[in-house]
Amino acid sequence: MRREFITAVPPWEVREIALASGxxxxxxxxxxxxxxxxxxxRVVVKGGEWEVKKFMMHMMRARAGG
Known part of the structure; x- marks a missing residue:
């Protein structure tokens, strides 16, 4: 699965959120x-369907943007 979004979150923080999400x-x-x-x-996330959803849920909660 592939998901693409645009954010103002700095790249280093997106990577930290990905690590924290597991x-x-x-x-x-x-x-x-x-x-x-x-x-x-522009962030492109690639992985299995559940893994991408898991990351996106964590990203939305971490930055209170959902």
Whole structure:
């Protein structure tokens, strides 16, 4: 499964959240177009369906963005 989203969360923090979630996923993080001067990052998450969902649930809870 592949999931893609854009976030203002810094890449190092996305990686920490992935480690804390315990999900076995691979991350590709690249810069996206800034929004009103705020840097944004495009994150591509790849892995099994449950693993990606596990990471996304943890990401939403960690950053209170869901």
């Amino acid at each position: 999900a076995s996923v691979s991350l590709e993080i690249t810069e996206a177009e800034p929004f009103r001067g705020m840097p944004r990052f």
